[in-house]
Amino acid sequence: MDLIRSHVMVCGGTGCTSSNSAAVIAEFEKLLAEKGLDREVKVVRTGCFGLCEAGPVCIVYPEGCFYAHVKTEDVARIVEEHLVKGRIVKDLLYKGAMEEDKQTVKSLDKVDFYKKQKRVALRNCGVIDPENIEEYIAFDGYAALGKVLTEMSPDDVIQTILDSGLRGRGGGGFPTGLKWKFAKASVSEKKYVCCNADEGDPGAFMDRSILEGDPHAVIEAMAIAAYAIGADQGYVYCRAEYPIAVKRLQIAIKQAREYGLLGKNIFGTGFNFDMDVRLGAGAFVCGEETALMNSIEGMRGEPRPRPPFPAVKGLFGKPTILNNVETYANVPQIIVKGADWFKTMGTAKSAGTKVFALGGKINNTGLVEVPMGTTLREVIYDIGGGIPGGKAFKAAQTGGPSGGCIPASELDIEIDYDNLVAIGSMMGSGGMIVMDEDNCMVDIARFFLDFTVDESCGKCAPCRIGTKRMLEILERIVEGKGEDGDIEKLETLAESIKTTALCGLGQTAPNPVLSTLKYYRHEYEAHIYEKRCPAGQCKALLTYKIDPDKCKGCTLCARQCPAGCISGKVREPHVIDTAKCLKCGACMEKCKFGAISRG
Amino acid sequence: MCCCNCNNNMDKHTALQQVIDELRNEPGCLMPIMQRAQDIYGYLPEEVMNHIAKELDIPVSDIYGVATFYAQFNLEPKGKYIISVCLGTACYVKGAQLVLDELEKVLGVPAGKTTPDGVFTLNATRCLGACGLAPVIMVNDDVYGRLTPDQVAGIIAKYRE
Numbered sequence: 206m207d208l209i210r211s212h213v214m215v216c217g218g219t220g221c222t223s224s225n226s227a228a229v230i231a232e233f234e235k236l237l238a239e240k241g242l243d244r245e246v247k248v249v250r251t252g253c254f255g256l257c258e259a260g261p262v263c264i265v266y267p268e269g270c271f272y273a274h275v276k277t278e279d280v281a282r283i284v285e286e287h288l289v290k291g292r293i294v295k296d297l298l299y300k301g302a303m304e305e306d307k308q309t310v311k312s313l314d315k316v317d318f319y320k321k322q323k324r325v326a327l328r329n330c331g332v333i334d335p336e337n338i339e340e341y342i343a344f345d346g347y348a349a350l351g352k353v354l355t356e357m358s359p360d361d362v363i364q365t366i367l368d369s370g371l372r373g374r375g376g377g378g379f380p381t382g383l384k385w386k387f388a389k390a391s392v393s394e395k396k397y398v399c400c401n402a403d404e405g406d407p408g409a410f411m412d413r414s415i416l417e418g419d420p421h422a423v424i425e426a427m428a429i430a431a432y433a434i435g436a437d438q439g440y441v442y443c444r445a446e447y448p449i450a451v452k453r454l455q456i457a458i459k460q461a462r463e464y465g466l467l468g469k470n471i472f473g474t475g476f477n478f479d480m481d482v483r484l485g486a487g488a489f490v491c492g493e494e495t496a497l498m499n500s501i502e503g504m505r506g507e508p509r510p511r512p513p514f515p516a517v518k519g520l521f522g523k524p525t526i527l528n529n530v531e532t533y534a535n536v537p538q539i540i541v542k543g544a545d546w547f548k549t550m551g552t553a554k555s556a557g558t559k560v561f562a563l564g565g566k567i568n569n570t571g572l573v574e575v576p577m578g579t580t581l582r583e584v585i586y587d588i589g590g591g592i593p594g595g596k597a598f599k600a601a602q603t604g605g606p607s608g609g610c611i612p613a614s615e616l617d618i619e620i621d622y623d624n625l626v627a628i629g630s631m632m633g634s635g636g637m638i639v640m641d642e643d644n645c646m647v648d649i650a651r652f653f654l655d656f657t658v659d660e661s662c663g664k665c666a667p668c669r670i671g672t673k674r675m676l677e678i679l680e681r682i683v684e685g686k687g688e689d690g691d692i693e694k695l696e697t698l699a700e701s702i703k704t705t706a707l708c709g710l711g712q713t714a715p716n717p718v719l720s721t722l723k724y725y726r727h728e729y730e731a732h733i734y735e736k737r738c739p740a741g742q743c744k745a746l747l748t749y750k751i752d753p754d755k756c757k758g759c760t761l762c763a764r765q766c767p768a769g770c771i772s773g774k775v776r777e778p779h780v781i782d783t784a785k786c787l788k789c790g791a792c793m794e795k796c797k798f799g800a801i802s803r804g
Numbered sequence: 805m806c807c808c809n810c811n812n813n814m815d816k817h818t819a820l821q822q823v824i825d826e827l828r829n830e831p832g833c834l835m836p837i838m839q840r841a842q843d844i845y846g847y848l849p850e851e852v853m854n855h856i857a858k859e860l861d862i863p864v865s866d867i868y869g870v871a872t873f874y875a876q877f878n879l880e881p882k883g884k885y886i887i888s889v890c891l892g893t894a895c896y897v898k899g900a901q902l903v904l905d906e907l908e909k910v911l912g913v914p915a916g917k918t919t920p921d922g923v924f925t926l927n928a929t930r931c932l933g934a935c936g937l938a939p940v941i942m943v944n945d946d947v948y949g950r951l952t953p954d955q956v957a958g959i960i961a962k963y964r965e
Contacts, residue, residue: 409931486839502831571936
C-alpha cells in the first residue's frame with residue numbers, strides 16, 4: 206500500500222468543471238507523475254466546495270491550503286513549491302484564507318465564507334471522491350443502513366425521523382417522518398421510494414451538488430426509507446440537464462450493488478432493495494410529486510388531483526414516498542447521531558440546516574449551508590460577502606417561481622419555513638438570488654410569470670389561462686402601456702389562481718407578483734402612472750440625457766452611438782435625439798465625465 | 805425511411821430496435837426509449853415514433869403527446885452546434901437577456917430556431933445550475949461563463965471555422 210503524505214482535493218462540481226477544473230486535475234496528475242510523486246501525493250476529484258465564485262478551487266492537505274482561481278499554468282508552481290519543497294504558494298491562496306499576520310494559513314472553518322456554515326447535508330462534498338464507495342464508507346457511510354437493518358424496527362426508524370423534526374427540503378416543509386408513517390400504514394404488496402432530483406427552480410443547484418459530491422448518502426437514505434415503509438424498489442428522477450450528477454449516481458448505484466448494499470438480502474437480513482435512475486426531459490412541473498410519478502410511468506408529466514395522496518396511491522397506483530435529494534442527505538446522520546443531535550441545530554419548528562444556492566448580485570456566489578434561524582443579513586453579508594460594486598441591496602428572491610422577494614427591511618429575519626411564508630415568500634428548494642438597485646422588480650415579476658406560463662402543463666384553467674392574463678398585464682406595464690386598474694386586476698387574478706389551481710405550480714405562481722406588489726408597489730405605480738422605471742432597466746421607459754454642464758464635448762459618445770443620434774460640436778455640449786435613440790447605453794458606459802444619465 | 809443514407813439509417817434502426825428490446829419490459833419504459841431514440845437520431849422523426857408505437861402496441865398519439873410535452877424532445881433536426889442560453893434567475897439578473905439578444909443578432913435567427921446552414925441552433929434554456937458563473941451559455945458541452953454581449957461574436961466565430 207502506498208503511503209500518501211499529501212492530498213490535493215480539486216473540485217469537480219459543475220461550477221468548477223465549467224471553469225476548467227478537469228484540465229487542472231490532469232495537469233496535477235501529469236506533473237506529479239513526472240516528478241515520481243504520484244505514489245505519495247494523491248489527487249482527488251471531489252464534489253462542490255461551495256465557493257463557485259473562486260473556481261477552480263483546490264485544497265491541499267494536511268495543511269488545508271485553499272487555492273482559488275487555479276489555472277493550469279499555476280499547477281507547476283503548486284507542485285514545485287508546495288508539494289516538493291513544502292512552501293505554500295501564498296499569492297495563489299484564496300484571499301480570505303490567510304491569518305492577519307499574512308504568514309499562517311487559516312483553517313477552513315475560520316475562513317469568513319465557511320465560519321457561520323454548518324455542513325450536514327453537504328458534509329462529504331469536497332471531502333471524498335464521489336466515485337469511490339470506499340471513501341464514503343470510511344466516513345461512516347452505510348453505518349446508518351447497517352444500524353437500521355440490524356437494530357431497529359421500521360417503526361423505530363419512523364419515530365426517529367419524526368422526533369428529529371426533519372421537514373421536506375424541496376420547499377413545502379412537510380414533516381418527513383409523517384410522510385413515511387402514512388406510507389407504512391398503507392397496506393400493499395408493492396410500494397415505492399422515490400427521490401426528487403428534478404431541480405427545476407431557476408437559481409437552485411444544491412441537489413445537483415449533493416448528487417455530484419455525495420451520491421451514496423442519497424442511496425443509503427432511500428434504502429433506509431424503503432425499509433421503514435416496506436418498499437423494495439426505488440427511483441431517482443433526475444434532470445437530464447445534469448449529466449455529471451447522473452453519471453456519478455449511476456456509478457454509485459453500480460458500486461453499491463457490487464458491495465451488496467443494494468439488491469437481495471442486504472447485510473444478510475433478508476431485506477431487498479434496488480433502485481434505478483429515470484431522467485426528466487425538461488418540464489418544470491415534474492417537480493410536483495404527482496406529475497413526477499406520471500413522468501416515471503412514461504406519460505405526460507401532468508399532476509393528478511389529490512387525494513388520493515401518493516402515500517396511498519402513488520407510482521403505478523401503489524403507495525409511494527417522494528422526498529427531495531437534500532432531505533435524504535440528512536437521513537443517514539440522523540440515524541447514526543440521533544434525533545436529539547439534529548434538533549440542536551435550527552429553530553424550534555425547523556430543525557437542522559438548509560443549503561442555499563447564493564447567486565445574482567453577490568460577491569461570493571456558491572453553495573452555503575447554514576443552521577435554520579440564521580438571519581438573511583448573515584447569509585448575504587457575512588457569508589456572501591455583500592453586494593459587488595458598492596451597490597445597495599434591494600431584494601433577495603427565494604423559492605424560485607413559487608416564492609417571493611424579501612426586501613431590505615426584512616434582512617434580519619431568521620430564515621426558517623414559517624418565517625419566510627409569513628413575509629410572503631417561501632423556503633423553496635433553496636435558491637437565493639440577490640438583486641441590487643439596478644434590478645427592476647416589475648420586470649422580475651414578469652420574468653417569473655413568463656417562466657410559469659411557459660411551464661404550465663395546461664391541465665387546469667386557472668393556471669393555463671390565468672397566469673397568461675397576468676403575464677400580459679405585466680408585459681404591458683414594462684412596455685410603458687400600463688393602465689389605471691392594472692394593479693387591482695393583478696391582485697384579483699392572483700387570488701383566484703391561488704385558490705383554484707390544481708397543483709402547487711399554479712397555486713404558488715402568483716407569489717412573485719404578490720410579494721413584489723407588497724414591498725415594491727411604488728415601482729409598479731411609477732411604471733403605470735409616471736411611465737418611468739425607477740431602476741432604469743425597462744428599455745421602453747428609458748430616456749438618456751446629456752447634462753450640458755458636465756459635458757466637455759469630447760465627442761466620444763457620438764462616436765460610440767450605433768444609431769448616430771448624438772450630435773454636437775467639439776468642445777461644446779452634445780445632445781441626444783431621443784426619437785432615434787436605441788437605448789443601448791453605450792454612450793453612458795463610455796462617458797468619462799458622468800455627464801449622461803438615464804431615467 | 806430515407807434512402808439517401810441507407811447503411812447509416814439501417815445501423816440506427818438496429819440500434820433503436822436493440823433499445824426497444826432491452827427496455828420493453830421495464831415499467832414506464834416509453835420515456836427512456838424515446839430519450840435513447842433521440843440520442844441515436846438526434847431528434848424524433850415521425851417514422852421513429854410510428855415504429856416505437858407499433859413495437860410497444862400503444863397509439864402513436866400517446867407518443868406524440870409525450871414528445872410535445874417535454875422541452876427535451878425535438879421533432880425537427882437540430883444544428884451541429886446547439887447554443888443554450890441560460891435564462892435562469894441568477895443569469896437573468898446579471899444580463900442574460902442582453903447576451904441572448906446579441907446571439908439572435910449575430911446568428912440572424914430567433915431563439916428556438918436553427919440557422920439556414922444547419923450549423924447553429926439557438927435555444928433559451930432553464931437554469932443550467934452554474935449560477936456561480938452567471939451569465940452562462942453552453943455550446944454543445946462547452947460552458948462559457950461571466951459573459952458580456954461583446955464576447956458573443958468571438959465565440960461564434962470559433963465554431964464557424
